[in-house]
Amino acid sequence: MKAIILFGHGARDNRWREPFDRLVGLWREQNPNTPVELAFLEMMQPSLEEAVAALVSKDANEIIVVPVFFGQGGHLRNDFPVLLESCQKQFPGVKLSATPAVGEDLAVLQAIVDFGARAL
């Protein structure tokens, strides 16, 4: 079974995660057969490792990690691949992969432009 992890940066202020919780809600409504978990790089729980463990316990054998980041800087180019590889070693029975950051997607960028245009 495939599953998905929405992977964000994390922040000290717990209210920062509100859009991530909304993303999970939307995902569950629209893709009820594909389990989803959030995971955070730092300052918030669960970690990527904890999210993988949770999905493996629900019988996921293929997990796609979606980095909910705009830009691909040091976190995604350096920290994230190391973290993903470490998770893969810990859970050899599951196939882990990752998409590009959501900020690479034209439809996401277009939605941001539309949001700005509506504010004019």
Place this chain on the structure above:
Amino acid sequence: MKAIILFGHGARDNRWREPFDRLVGLWREQNPNTPVELAFLEMMQPSLEEAVAALVSKDANEIIVVPVFFGQGGHLRNDFPVLLESCQKQFPGVKLSATPAVGEDLAVLQAIVDFGARAL
């Protein structure tokens, strides 16, 4: 004349800004009569103050700042209002306002969910 600033966090790695440059390109194609500038909270140029100055020099008298952030944590709840107020004091002839973070917008969140679903 109205103008817009797309305001991001900034990062050490210059490649992080690529989606922001794409956002500006999309904006200019689609809203050619509304000048746009990027601005960054930290680690990248221009600052919010520099972007406001650039738009004022193009005769903008109303500037809407769109925070290109997912979550509203300490940066947007604490640092950003102070920065915006400081810019307003420096440029009393322009009306500055801000939208919520783009991560508050349902269409932006939906585009992220769609991106994840296409990766399944």
